[in-house]
Structures are given as C-alpha cells and as structure tokens.
Amino acid sequence: xxxxxxxxxxxxxxxxxxxxxxxxxxxxxxxxxxxxxxxxxxxxxxxxxxxxxxxxxxxxxxxxxxxxxxxxxxxxxxxxxxxxxxxxxxxxxxxxxxxxxxxxxxxxxxxxxxxxxxxxxxxxxxxxxxxxxxxxxxxxxxxxxxxxxxxxxxxxxxxxxxxxxxxxxxxxxxxxxxxxxxxxxxxxxxxxxxxxxxxxxxxxxxxxxxxxxxxxxxxxxxxxxxxxxxxxxxxxxxxxxxxxxxxxxxxxxxxxxxxxxxxxxxxxxxxxxxxxxxxxxxxxxxxxxxxxxxxxxxxxxxxxxxxxxxxxxxxxxxxxxxxxxxxxxxx
Amino acid sequence: xxxxxxxxxxxxxxxxxxxxxxxxxxxxxxxxxxxxxxxxxxxxxxxxxxxxxxxxxxxxxxxxxxxxxxxxxxxxxxxxxxxxxxxxxxxxxxxxxx
Amino acid sequence: xxxxxxxxxxxxxxxxxxxxxxxxxxxxxxxxxxxxxxxxxxxxxxxxxxxxxxxxxxxxxxxxxxxxxxxxxxxxxxxxxxxxxxxxxxxxxxxxxxxxxxxxxxxxxxxxxxxxxxxxxxxxxxxxxxxxxxxxxxxxxxxxxxxxxxxxxxx
Numbered sequence: 001x002x003x004x005x006x007x008x009x010x011x012x013x014x015x016x017x018x019x020x021x022x023x024x025x026x027x028x029x030x031x032x033x034x035x036x037x038x039x040x041x042x043x044x045x046x047x048x049x050x051x052x053x054x055x056x057x058x059x060x061x062x063x064x065x066x067x068x069x070x071x072x073x074x075x076x077x078x079x080x081x082x083x084x085x086x087x088x089x090x091x092x093x094x095x096x097x098x099x100x101x102x103x104x105x106x107x108x109x110x111x112x113x114x115x116x117x118x119x120x121x122x123x124x125x126x127x128x129x130x131x132x133x134x135x136x137x138x139x140x141x142x143x144x145x146x147x148x149x150x151x152x153x154x155x156x157x158x159x160x161x162x163x164x165x166x167x168x169x170x171x172x173x174x175x176x177x178x179x180x181x182x183x184x185x186x187x188x189x190x191x192x193x194x195x196x197x198x199x200x201x202x203x204x205x206x207x208x209x210x211x212x213x214x215x216x217x218x219x220x221x222x223x224x225x226x227x228x229x230x231x232x233x234x235x236x237x238x239x240x241x242x243x244x245x246x247x248x249x250x251x252x253x254x255x256x257x258x259x260x261x262x263x264x265x266x267x268x269x270x271x272x273x274x275x276x277x278x279x280x281x282x283x284x285x286x287x288x289x290x291x292x293x294x295x296x297x298x299x300x301x302x303x304x305x306x307x308x309x310x311x312x313x314x315x316x317x318x319x320x321x322x323x324x325x326x327x328x329x330x331x
Numbered sequence: 332x333x334x335x336x337x338x339x340x341x342x343x344x345x346x347x348x349x350x351x352x353x354x355x356x357x358x359x360x361x362x363x364x365x366x367x368x369x370x371x372x373x374x375x376x377x378x379x380x381x382x383x384x385x386x387x388x389x390x391x392x393x394x395x396x397x398x399x400x401x402x403x404x405x406x407x408x409x410x411x412x413x414x415x416x417x418x419x420x421x422x423x424x425x426x427x428x429x
Numbered sequence: 430x431x432x433x434x435x436x437x438x439x440x441x442x443x444x445x446x447x448x449x450x451x452x453x454x455x456x457x458x459x460x461x462x463x464x465x466x467x468x469x470x471x472x473x474x475x476x477x478x479x480x481x482x483x484x485x486x487x488x489x490x491x492x493x494x495x496x497x498x499x500x501x502x503x504x505x506x507x508x509x510x511x512x513x514x515x516x517x518x519x520x521x522x523x524x525x526x527x528x529x530x531x532x533x534x535x536x537x538x539x540x541x542x543x544x545x546x547x548x549x550x551x552x553x554x555x556x557x558x559x560x561x562x563x564x565x566x567x568x569x570x571x572x573x574x575x576x577x578x579x580x581x582x583x584x
Contacts, residue, residue, distance in 0.1 A: 001343050001379075008429045018362040023429055031429055036367045037378055087447060214449075278428070285427055296583050298574065305580075312450060313584035319448055320564050325584060 001289065002304045003039040005208075007281055009274070014049035016056045035060045039304075040208040044071055044277070063211050065204040070271050073200045076207050076230075081214065088214035088319060095318050096219050103154065105221040105317070105324060107145050109235050110158045112326035114142040116242035117165040119329040120172075124250070129171035137164050155222065158238075165242075174254045186269030193263055193270045194253070197277065198245035199237065201284050206233040206240065209307045213315045236314075239326050240307060248287055252280065292331045342382035345413060347405040350374045356400065363391050369424060377424050430555050431510045432503040438558050438565045440578050445559040450581045478518070483511055490537075491515070491525045500572070501527075505538060506551060512540040513548040 008014075012025040021033040021041075033041075035056060040063045057064055057079055064077040095101045118138035125131040141161045148154040162182075169179040169191060179191040187193040207230055210217045220231030222238065252258040262276030272280060288304040301309065310327045317324035348368060350360045357374065367388055368376035380388070385406065392402055407413070417423060433441035443449075472484045472492055484492045493508040508525045515521045525538035540548075558565060573579055 004379075004427050006427050006429070010429050018358070018365060020362075020366045025429070032365045032370050033429075034365060034367050034369060034378060036384065037380065212450075282428070297579060298583075309580050309584045312581045316448070316581055316584065319446065322564070 001291075001302055002308065003037055004289075005040045005042060005285060006033055006038050007042040007044060007285075008047060009044045009278070011046040012048075014047050014053045016052040019056075021053065021056060035062065038062055040065060040204070042204070043067060061211070063204075063208045065207070067200075070266065071197065071277055073204070076204065078207070078211055078217070081211075088315065089216045089219075091318050092216055092219050096221060096225075099150065102221050103148070103151060105314070106151055106154050106235075107148065108324045108326040109222055109239055110154055110161075111142055111145045112328040113158065113238045113242070114138055114145065114161045115328040116239065117161060117246075118142065120242050120247055120250070121165065121168055123247075124168070124172045128254075129168065131168050131171075134164050134168055151222065158222070169246075172250055172254075174256070176260055177253050186266065187271070188268075189270050190260055190263045191249070191253075193272055194249045194258070194280070195245060197272050197280060198249055198284065199241055201281070202240050202244045203229070203233055203237045205244070205288070205304065205307055206236040206311075209304075209311045210236070212308060213311055215311065215315055215318075236307070236310060239310065243327075243329060244284070244287065244303060248280075248283060252283060257283070295330065296325070343379055344382070344385065344406045344408045346376075346378060346380050346385060346407075348376045348388075348402065350400070350402040352397075352400040352402075356397070359395050360392070360400075360402065363388070363395065371421075371424060379425075430559075431507045431551055432500075434551055434555050434558065435503040435506050436500060436572075437568075437570060437576070438554075439567065439582060440576065441555065441558050442561065442564040443578060443581070448581070450578060477514075481511060481514060483515075485523075486526065489523060491523050492528055493525065494528050494530060496529075496531060506547065508538050509540055509544050509548050510551065512538070513545060516540065 008023060010023070010025040010027065010029075012023060012027075015022045015024070017032070020035045023029075023031045023033060025031075038060075041057065042065045044067045054064075054077060057077065059079075061079050063079060066074045066077070068074040095105060118135055121131045121138065122135050125135055138161055141157055141164070144157055145154065148157060166179060166182045173179065173191055177191045178189065179195075180189065182195070183189075183192050184196045187196045207217060210230070210232055215232060217230035217232045219225055220233075220235040223231035223234045225231050249258075258276060258279055262273055262279060263270055264273045289302050291300040291302045292306075293299075294301045294306075294309075297309070306327055310325075313325045316322055346368065348364055350357075350364075351374065352360060360374075361370070364370070364376045367380060367384055368378035371377050385404075389404070392404075396402070415424060430441065430445070433444055472486050475483045475485060477483060484494070486492050491508065491511050493504055493511070495504045504527060508527055512523055512525050515523055522540075525540075527536040527538055528534070538544075567582065573583070576582070
C-alpha cells in the first residue's frame with residue numbers, strides 16, 4: 001500500500017521543526033506531520049510557509065498540491081529530483097517527436113479512456129436508464145481509435161466519446177442533480193462542480209505518480225505541451241477520470257451522501273462548499289486505498305498503485321518499446 | 332542486492348512505539364519518531380510503516396540508545412486495523428485531515 | 430552486475446540502463462546497516478580502481494557480507510569475481526569468506542579452475558546482456574513477487 005496523502009484545511013503556518021513538518025493552526029493547535037510517512041501534501045486552507053519547509057518536502061520527495069480560494073487548484077510544488085535521468089527525458093521527447101510513436105501512445109491512452117467510460121455506462125445500463133445504444137457507440141469509437149492516423153483525428157474520436165458519455169450523466173445522477181452539459185471554468189452547476197473538483201484530484205494524483213518516475217510531467221502525448229498544465233498528467237488523468245472521479249460522484253450523489261446543499265453558487269458559477277469538499281475528499285482518499293486483484297502483477301493492488309503502475313508501464317514502453325498497458329478496467 | 336523481503340506494495344505494518352528515557356534525552360527519540368509516526372501523547376507514537384521504514388527506525392534507535400533508556404516497539408502485520416476508543420481531548424489517530 | 434546476472438538478466442538490463450523505480454521505501458537500509466556494524470574490528474574496506482569495493486579481513490581473506498543465505502549462488506559468484514579480478518588484473522591471489530552474520534554462518538571460497546570458468550563465462554554473459562537493445566524477455570521466477578522491479582517489469 002502506498003503512503004497516504006495528507007490534506008490541510010486549517011489556516012495557519014507550516015514550518016520545519018526537528019526534522020519534520022509542524023503545523024500551527026490559527027485556532028492555536030500544533031500538529032506534527034510524519035514527513036517520512038506522507039505521499040503528497042494538499043493545502044486547502046490559507047497557509048504561510050517558508051523555504052525551509054519547502055526544503056524538507058524536497059528532502060523527502062513530497063509533492064505539495066496547493067488549492068486556493070474556494071479550493072480552485074492553484075498549482076503543484078514538485079520536489080527537485082534526487083537522481084535525474086536524462087536518458088528517460090530524451091527518450092520521452094523522441095517518442096513525442098516521432099509522429100508514429102506519439103500516435104501509438106496516444107491511441108493506447110484514448111482506448112483505455114473510452115473503455116473506462118464505457119465500463120461506467122454499462123454498469124448503470126438497466127440500473128439508472130437504458131444505455132445500450134451508448135455502450136455500443138462507445139465500443140465502436142474505441143474500435144475506431146486504432147484506425148486514426150494523426151493526433152487531431154484521435155482527439156476528435158475522444159471528443160465524440162466524451163460527448164456521448166456525458167449525455168448519460170443526467171439519467172445516472174439522482175435528481176435534482178443534472179449536468180446538462182459539461183462546463184468548467186467555472187463549473188455552472190452542482191454536477192459540473194463535483195466533476196471538476198474530482199478531476200482536479202485525479203490530476204494531482206497523476207502528478208504525484210509521475211514524480212516518482214523520471215518522466216517529464218510537461219511532455220504529454222495526447223495533449224499538446226504548451227497547454228498551461230502538466231500535459232502528461234492530463235493524459236494519464238483521462239484514463240483514470242471515469243474510474244476515480246465519475247464513478248465516485250455517481251455513488252456519492254445516488255446514495256445521497258452528497259446533497260445539493262453541499263454546494264454553493266458563486267458569481268456565474270457553482271462550487272462545493274467546505275462540508276461538501278470534506279465529504280468528497282474523505283471518500284476519494286478511501287477509494288485510493290481500495291484494492292483489486294491485478295492479473296499482471298498477481299497480487300492485490302490499490303487504486304493509487306494502479307495509477308503508479310500505469311506510469312511505470314508508459315515509462316518502460318518509452319525506454320524499451322515493450323507494449324504500454326494503459327489501465328483498462330478489467331474488474 | 333537491494334531486495335525487499337515482501338512484495339513491493341506490501342510489507343506494511345502497524346506500529347506503536349513508547350519510550351521512557353531521562354528528560355534531557357526525550358528530544359532525541361521524539362525527533363526520530365515524529366518523522367515517521369503520529370505523535371499521539373507524551374511518549375507514545377502510532378502509525379503504519381513499511382518493513383524498510385521499521386528497520387531503519389530500529390537501526391536509528393539502536394544507534395541512539397544509552398544504558399538507562401527504555402524503548403518498546405509494538406508491531407502488527409495483521410492487515411486488520413486496531414480497534415481504538417478515544418476519551419477526553421484525544422484526536423482520532425490516523426486522520427489524513429488537519 | 431555479477432549478482433544481477435545470476436539472479437535475473439532482465440533486472441541486470443534495467444539496472445545497466447539506469448531504469449529504476451521509486452525506492453523510497455525499501456530494505457536497502459537493512460543491508461547497509463549490517464554491512465556497517467558486522468565484523469567492524471576485523472576488516473578493512475578497500476576501493477580498487479575506483480570500481481570495486483572489497484572488505485579484507487585481518488587474515489587476508491576477502492569477505493562478502495550477506496543478509497541471508499537465500500540467493501546463495503549470486504553472492505558466491507560476486508565474491509569469486511572479486512577474487513578473479515584481483516588475480517587477473519592485479520596479480521594478487523586471495524581466498525574468500527562468505528558471511529551471513531544474522532545466521533552466524535561463514536563459508537570459505539576458493540577460486541579453482543571450475544570457478545574461474547564460471548567467472549569468465551559470467552563476464553562474457555554480462556557483456557552480452559547489457560549490449561542488447563531490448564531487455565531480455567519476461568520470465569516468471571520464484572522471487573519475482575519479492576523483487577523491487579516487479580511493478581515496472583511486469584506492467
């Protein structure tokens with residue numbers, strides 16, 4: 001089991017103390033975080049910290065994901081790598097720069113992504129509506145991935161799949177939740193707000209996993225480098241969003257663990273409120289620890305490990321040309 | 332040869348460490364334990380560690396130990412969580428949220 | 430390299446390319462601590478040609494310390510390689526001791542003719558493996574489940 005993440009909601013100060021991380025909250029509480037037993041640190045509150053605190057995160061390879069006002073994702077502080085592998089980055093750039101190799105990796109990612117969307121729709125087919133047409137359509141789109149000849153064509157297949165996929169959300173989600181259509185920046189209603197928040201968590205999970213390899217997070221294959229975020233994380237996140245974000249949102253809404261009151265309207269947008277964010281995060285962290293049997297590894301692995309092994313597989317593919325097994329739901 | 336005795340994902344255990352050492356030496360053990368475990372009470376620490384972390388911790392404790400120090404480590408590889416009950420102002424151990 | 434060759438050629442290939450996985454939480458700790466604390470008084474460490482580090486006992490024997498006696502052959506081959514290297518490159522003939530401090534076991538090792546053949550075929554084999562463009566094929570071994578590379582190798 002990988003180490004757990006830690007989330008700080010309190011406002012206050014982070015500092016380095018006796019070789020570990022000290023949290024002094026504005027409410028007057030002091031806590032010590034066991035720095036060697038934390039995977040990634042998430043800041044949701046208003047926190048002051050200095051370079052000594054960052055140095056500690058550096059020494060222990062702990063990425064810091066910072067969320068700002070209303071928990072909008074602000075960015076990540078990635079510890080500098082102890083051992084840089086120039087060779088890995090060179091091969092990654094070569095793979096990106098070779099249209100055939102890039103397309104092959106992109107196809108694996110999108111195939112897995114569509115496969116995982118289809119898995120969700122098939123699960124809810126008959127439970128929350130009749131979706132057999134969409135299941136078939138997604139299967140066709142998945143099949144057509146291998147016939148795409150360039151990245152733009154691949155991206156349009158992915159876009160079509162995502163559109164079909166999102167069209168089912170209104171039926172899957174228990175009333176009064178409706179998606180209508182996927183809108184972000186800012187999200188326009190509760191369902192969009194939930195998806196955006198969870199997608200952010202999937203994205204940061206991927207950033208942390210990529211950090212454990214020597215791969216460069218800024219060089220993606222489906223997404224163009226130059227988009228503002230880490231494009232490799234966006235690529236890997238596309239594989240896992242149906243598994244880790246959408247499926248969880250469906251569950252939380254349909255079991256009424258999350259209600260419309262856990263959101264608040266903002267200037268032309270909608271966001272989870274603090275209570276809602278806590279509910280979602282607790283469930284998300286718990287889900288990362290859930291385990292499934294892994295046929296290739298012949299043992300039980302957690303969802304968090306699954307993200308990690310996906311990135312290892314991509315890394316190995318880039319360096320050895322052995323097949324990349326993008327994670328396609330088998331369970 | 333860098334090998335674990337357990338699978339890469341496994342080899343995890345729950346650990347409780349308590350110590351009783353002269354007052355002027357508490358900071359030594361506090362420091363080495365706080366980096367790895369949750370500081371529950373005065374000289375009581377709790378958490379989940381990997382085989383490697385436990386070994387490193389024991390090595391470090393041995394290196395720091397003096398004749399009158401007393402340190403006890405409880406460990407359990409049973410994957411089922413400890414049951415615990417908290418009273419008074421205790422916080423729930425193992426929380427991922429602050 | 431010698432040990433990896435006899436444990437898993439695929440692992441050797443990954444190693445030779447610096448292809449690594451996250452090693453934060455490993456048992457490297459254990460090995461080094463035993464190395465540091467066992468037989469401290471009776472041995473001296475030498476770095477030879479900036480390449481190999483040898484532990485030499487007061488008796489003049491070369492010692493290799495191991496955590497446990499599982500995977501005994503790789504450790505023996507490693508030690509034989511040291512003895513061979515000393516003899517072939519530096520003209521120094523020595524015997525070896527394989528020690529397992531946690532099991533209180535020791536074993537004497539001599540570089541005889543058949544051992545020399547084994548070392549020489551190992552050196553050739555290593556060169557062959559690391560010069561390949563692709564890693565040796567996946568092959569299930571009894572210790573795959575305890576190998577740190579498993580999550581990279583099998584994925």
